[in-house]
Amino acid sequence: MIALIQRVSCAQVEVEQRTIAQIEQGILALVAIQPKDGIEQAKRLLQRIINYRIFPDDSGKMDLSLREINAQLLLVPQFTLAANTGSGNRPSFSTSADPVASKRLFEQLLVHAKQEYSKVEQGEFGANMQVSLINDGPVTFWLEV
Numbered sequence: 001m002i003a004l005i006q007r008v009s010c011a012q013v014e015v016e017q018r019t020i021a022q023i024e025q026g027i028l029a030l031v032a033i034q035p036k037d038g039i040e041q042a043k044r045l046l047q048r049i050i051n052y053r054i055f056p057d058d059s060g061k062m063d064l065s066l067r068e069i070n071a072q073l074l075l076v077p078q079f080t081l082a083a084n085t086g087s088g089n090r091p092s093f094s095t096s097a098d099p100v101a102s103k104r105l106f107e108q109l110l111v112h113a114k115q116e117y118s119k120v121e122q123g124e125f126g127a128n129m130q131v132s133l134i135n136d137g138p139v140t141f142w143l144e145v
Contacts, residue, residue: 007139021121026072032081076123
């Protein structure tokens with residue numbers, strides 16, 4: 001699994017001009033699922049996202065996690081992160097999991113996230129989403145498990 005995480009001041013997801021998810025300070029995580037991924041990878045990725053130390057402490061050093069500052073998490077499915085972009089001018093999605101398996105695993109990730117952490121919002125799998133954010137820093141990391 002892959003997550004592109006961004007430290008945000010705020011973020012929101014709209015579908016058909018309707019806001020379906022919104023957070024203030026926290027992490028926006030764009031999540032892609034690959035064919036080999038299962039629930040263990042989802043659990044491990046979630047733990048990394050929640051505990052990744054990307055928020056500043058009192059001295060300004062990135063040393064605090066989402067959990068430590070009690071901020072919000074927005075999980076958004078994004079299959080394009082798993083695309084093969086190694087050659088040519090058009091991405092190949094042969095390295096992405098099929099949509100049925102991806103949706104099932106993303107839903108399992110959401111269930112686990114809401115059990116592990118109380119401040120979770122979500123995008124809509126398979127929807128044409130408009131995601132807006134204010135990237136704080138900017139701070140962006142690529143996590144892969």
